[in-house]
Amino acid sequence: MNPSGRPSSLVAALAIARRDLLEFVRDRRTLVITLLLPMATYPILALATALGLRTATQEIEARTAPAPIHLGLSGPEAPQFAALVQRTLATTPRSEQAGWPADVALADVSAADAESLLDRGAIDVWIITRPGLVAELRSKGTVHIPVRVSARRPASVALREQFLAFVRTLGGDVARDRVAAAGLPTTLLEPIDVVFEGDPEAGPPPLEHNVVSTLAGGVLVLLTVLTLTGAFYPAIDAIAGEKERGTIETLLIAPCRISDIVFGKFLGVLAITLATLVANVVSIAATAAVAVRYLPQGVVAALPDGALAVAVIATVLAFCGMAAVAAATCLAVTTASKSGKEAQNTLTPVILLVSAVAGSALLPGVHAGPLLAAVPFAGQVFVARSALGTGAEQPADGITVATAVAVSLLSSVAVTWLLLQLTALTLADEDVLFRGPDVAGAPLHRPARRQRPNAVQALLPLVAGFAGLWYTQGVVPADLRWAIPVQQVLAVLAPLAVVAWWQRVDMCETFALCWPETGGGVRAANLTGIVVGAILLGGGLFLLGAAVLLGVQDGATSAETRQLSSRLVALIQARPRWLAWVLIALVPAVCEELLFRGWVLSGLHGRLQLPRGAWAAVGIQAAAFALFHLLPERMPQTFVLGLVLGALVVVTRSLLPAVVCHLAHNSMPVAILALAGDVPGLAGAVEAGDSSAEMLPNWIVFAAAGAAAAGICLVAIGVRPWKRHREHLL
């Protein structure tokens, strides 16, 4: 019983990869997905497409090809009109008969029989010649000739167009008769004659449509989907499957590092994914070789001269990188799952999302550039499509295909490494490894009463809030007096209330609905200090944010921001002033604090553990708070405000200081305009972008910084965090 040795990382990873591969290849699902599906998909799709194209083209050709037309003539001048038609048929050179029917057959019909002849298809059109028609043709300006077609068997559009083309030639002959009768030369009607010099036999090259570029996008996206599908089952089997079978623990107690296990799993999944890719590429190549025979005439699928090798190499390299990213993505996503079913449920939407990203390569106007080439999944499609479309010599948006391939490969390596690190972290997480079945996440499952929401539940009202914010844009009234409360209710309060009720959390614990925790001294004085500090901090932050915004942008704000600012100014200047304060300051301060510093921070804080998790939670909720305000140029300011408000809650363990601080922050514009009095035309000036850093004198900025610093000091003195144990602080 001597202890065994410790294998090197590579040996351990290879041992795991070998074991997994053995399992994968004995799984019928894997074999079907890896080999059978690609082998069957492309031939069926390609042949169906090619045959469909061919049939459609043939049908179009059949419908538009010249066909004989049967003219039925009746009336007293039918013979004379027939003579005119015969003359045109006899005298018009073949080269000028473009668009004509294949033949024009004339038949003398009686008016009584004509209708039935039309309906039976014996004649296609029926022309009724009235007395004096031929004389009119010789002298009158425009002569109207009634032409009847069958209502039951209408002539095709192509036949009508061919008939009209013939009639135009007939009209030309009649016009020449008129000119000649007037004693003028008929060349009056042919003022220009074009003669092709050089090689008169050399015509234009045959019209061809190259479908490589069109088909490449679709095939590459399909290749992406099938590459992901190749990684799908092995990745599920590799970790979630092991958990379901109860074999993952046996691996985790092997004498190697978690990263070795993950790398071994990755190698196994990658091998299957690459096998899928190879099967796909072989199937595409074989199918393409066969399918080109079925392309309709005039349609070709050809690469530029000498581009085939480059295109194949670039595509294979880029997609090898994609196979690695696909394998790592599927592993990372499924590692948190407890069972194969749970992993499928998690991975399926990811696959759809990734396919949509890859599908962006099909959008018009998108070309491979250095940045796009680095985007996982879309980048590889861009690169391969670029290579197939342009070849190596021609740059794609300023970079060569070789550079794009290199960027894509480097990006793939980096993304794969990051995903494997994430997988290792997730796999080692005790909560993930040993938690129970995923019943808590079932739809309409109302959990047991709890103190605080978890991280996922923390994000639920945020998602609903963002959706509410987005959809209410189109329905909220333009008047801010209605728009603000409607948006705050629909995007903040309503989702929050529903989720909070459903999750059965402790409201006081979750929303920190309590007085701030003070540290020593006179409690009332400390509380007063915290509240005053929060007011100073909020007011100071508003002015500092405004100064930074004005200084950085120097009046160059976006139209949306200027429009919103001008509407806010107009709202504040309108009476009553208190209503503006309620709408701009009070309602958002209460609603947004309940959502971001109450629900979201509490949920993330509890899940992310102490002590660093608290600050991570503060950062995440601040980022969400910034995004929630939608205007990109205001996001840095709202992010900092979110950080400060979150820190206030963490330090004071109460929502009250954050509400007061937010209230003070939002009250500042109302207070400033109230103090400044009514400035005529201010709203218009703001909308016109007539603002600059000079609007805020330096002394105000310094005073604001001083107020913020004093606020921090007052809060700190009130809480005295240095007197608390570290764990209790956070």
Next chain:
Amino acid sequence: MPPEPTIDVAELVKHYRASDGTVIRAVNGVSLSVDAGEMVGLLGANGAGKTTTLRMLATLLEPTAGTARVAGCDIRHDPVGVRRRLGYVSATTGVADRLSAREIFTSFGRLHGIPAETLPHRVETLLAQLDLEGCADRPAGRLSSGQRQRISLGRALVHAPPALVLDEPTNALDVIGARDLLELLGRLRGEGHAILLSTHRLHEIENRCDRFVIIHGGRVVAAGTRDSLVAEWIPNGEGELEDAFFAAIRSRTAIPETLP
């Protein structure tokens, strides 16, 4: 100076934080030891902390406090060393259905760094030891529960560890399978392995283990041989191990403890 026990657990503590923020004290200061050539039964009701204790021993969970040593290696400071010296069969341990016993033993032998030239011999020895020669090359998914459990045990033994930890190994087995497995464990004890196994099927191991440790609410409430436990916990000193077990756990309050 007496030799150090092969498995030596000292004041192991494990606290979990639930999703609602409460702290659950799953294991709250468990101490025990197992010498070489000894088989110790870890007894406790569901949720008593048996599995958590064994998972910490197997380095699958990190202790909140306390530590343990396996053949001289500390689970906190040398987890890889512990894994090289410990064979672990968990309650949920299954075997790969699509692999045969020979393939499973071989792959884990590679993972434990057994040289390629000695690995086949080691695998053959294990197959013979576990009476799996007749089905060595059949996929494990087609074997009986008893055979699969023996494969699981063989996988834990492939690197010849001095310590063996089994979490409720007879749970999925019928009477015959359970008896075969326990007899096998008895032979391994005779070969010098230190064996710690948890179970709540007391009658199966009453006469097979050298000592017993009873845990309840994450704490050790009683420990000793069968006779000493009966003498300590049953008033007239006569009865079954099960009677002593009930008496011991009734002396403690409900589990697990939670903290806000």
